[in-house]
Amino acid sequence: MDFNQSRFPGFARLSHAALALLAVVLIAGCGSIKGEKDPTAGWSAERLYQDARTEISAGNWKDARTRLEAVEARYPFGGYAQQSLIDQAYVNWKDDEPEQALAAIDRFQQQYPNHAGTDYMLYLKGLITFTPPSASFTKFTRQDPSERDPKGLRESYESFNELIKRYPDSRYTADAKKRVTWLVGTIAQNEVHVAQYYYERGAYVAAINRAQTVITDFQGVPIAEKALYIIYLSYDKLGLTELRDDAKRVLDQNFPNSKFYEQGLDEPGGSYWNPINWF
Template identity: 75%
Template sequence: MTPLSLFQRIGRAFSITCACLLLAACGTTKTPTDPTAGWTAERLYQDAKAEMSAGNWAQARTRLEQVEARYPFGIYAQQALIDQAYINWKDEEPEQALAAIDRFQKQYPNHPGSDYMLYLKGLISFTPPSASLMKFTMQDPSERDPKGLSESYEAFMQLIERYPDSRYANDARLRARWLVNTIAQNEVHVAEYYYSRHAYVAAINRAQRVITDFQGVPIAERALYIMYLSYDKLGQTELRDDIKRVMDQNYPNSEYFKTGLKKKVNYWNPINWF
């Protein structure tokens, strides 16, 4: 036997031995078992609630998804969807939370928890993930993109109109009232921007929207003053004087004629909502 053939035989034998050991190892490896296999819907849900209480959002979400997947037609599946919306909101996943609410409203339009879901929908848009940063920067909420503010207002108004006796209705009314003021103030911010850029017609149009669409809001005084200034810049003295008469009648002690637009208005953080 040549040295080469001997080495070939040894190598071949070693390969066969390794293959056999590998097969043996595979045969003894156990497939990981699901510790929740066989759990009832109630047990899965109670475990999810325990994880929620501990603030373990990821684990709670997993359990709630298991409830929905394994027991899709029971009462626990309905409650699991409600809790998923809440968990996603607390875990700063607003889009997933809103998706869960939308799915719930389509699947269970007459559910007793529908008022809560509308309330939660309003809260999600009311307090975006950036709210925690706004708390430190003291940014005026009216400087935010008004889309979220409007969506929040619509959700709260639906709750108030459809469920006036809901336990969430009073808080929704307070928030809706604040939102009206804040959305109106956003319009004034835009009007001021146009005025500072000498776009006086655009400034008038924006300020006019506050007067017509948000009657009675505190920021209306500032909106009227922007209209007064803009008409003056355009040389439309009759319209300017009309605005002056309206302001004298409704705001006889208006400070704007003394301070101009330097006076700032900030509706920051009403009753610690953020």
Template identity: 55%
Template sequence: MAAALSVSLLLGGCGLFNTNAPEPDNTVGWSAEQLYRDAKSEMDSGNWSAAITQLDRIQARYPFGVYSQQAMLDTAYAQWRDGSPELAIATIDRFEQQYPNHEATDYMLYLKGLVNFTPDNAFLGQLVGQDPAERDPKGARASFDAFRELVDRFPDSKYAADARMRMNWLANTIAMNEVYTARYYYERDAYIAAINRAETVITDFQGTPAAEEALGIMIASYERLGMTQLRDDTRRVLQTNYPDSEYLTQGYTLRGKSWWNPMSWWPTANRSAE
């Protein structure tokens, strides 16, 4: 009997030190308005995780109505600011599927562009002086596509002007990524591959500053391959568009790395704060 009592007390005592017990939910019975007001307060204070918790409760308890829709909008933004871009993109995609004609679609496209515009390694790249164009262009392309869809579908949106500026920056960033790849191939005597990558800049990103070097790479590659007609045709294009280009007088030589980095401004897009 004594032994049984001791075991019972021991097991009961373990419960006293159970640190894994869930915290009590003090929001039981709260209205959607109360939950949203609390979530908004957490967002204003930068407590993104706490805000997401309240926004999730709104969507779970009140899945229909304007509060649920606004909660999803704010969740995507809070997830991005909380350092979870993949979750933010997933939330944006879910919102677009559920509400394809929502009045905030332009904002969600803008936010999708921003989330991809600021990849995880953006700050690291800035610290080490890395050219954004030298990183994986996947995020830049996704950002460009989102901004392009925004300005195409909603040209008068209040987000369109900023989206256009970012598209210009992204276009040259992606184009420079192609140029870096073309340089790589040219340096290794893979001239056909160098021409193909440089040609992508001319066809897809005409007018960007990167196009000048792309033409220089093409001229030099055609020269190495003995394709004189294509070399001369490309030289005429370079002459027409860049009459003062050094590639016309000095030919193409591999350059050092270009350490320009315009990531000095960090975007915000908190629609709920308006």
């Protein structure tokens, strides 16, 4: 059906008014957009990157991130794009944005698997998962790091371990080795926490399995003494006297006069495993 504007003159006037208003809005919008022009438009990759480095030196993480992302977006090929990803990971880590930092590292590893900076990115990835933001509060809460979810600890261990194996001569390897020593002990201690949890709730088979993991997978860690004691107690509760005696014999051979016979499972005082005190 055809629409005859002559039959509705008021509608025609309304249409003209609406079009005029739309034109005004568009002109105002263009003026607004023009007023918000990116001050870095036309900058070279070098200028963007050097400006980002200046912001990093000043600790202006937000502005540094904006410049680095601009380098990656506008100049995706070449050395500045590669370096911008490395610096994005660092800036996001310093700005308490671990997920964004890890995302930058993942992009870097996928795009530049053989880059000379790979050892640093592995080291940084280990640091990010080694000390999540909540870890900075452990000195106030007195929470043992081994009592937290071990997922981040294991991811940190994997990153540092890969660094040690692939880049034994890297400047970051010596520190990574110290952190791996701490991580092994802490992950083992987490297993013992779980074993004790099961034991205290009467799940003796589960307690034995978790404690046995410490003996087989984390040889030489101090917490193995407690793991063996939990195994000994659990077999005793199950009435498996022969296995109980075997566990006791191993415990006595490796830890003569074990303190756990006298004090039980509860540890007096705090733990020395807090990474804040180590690094």
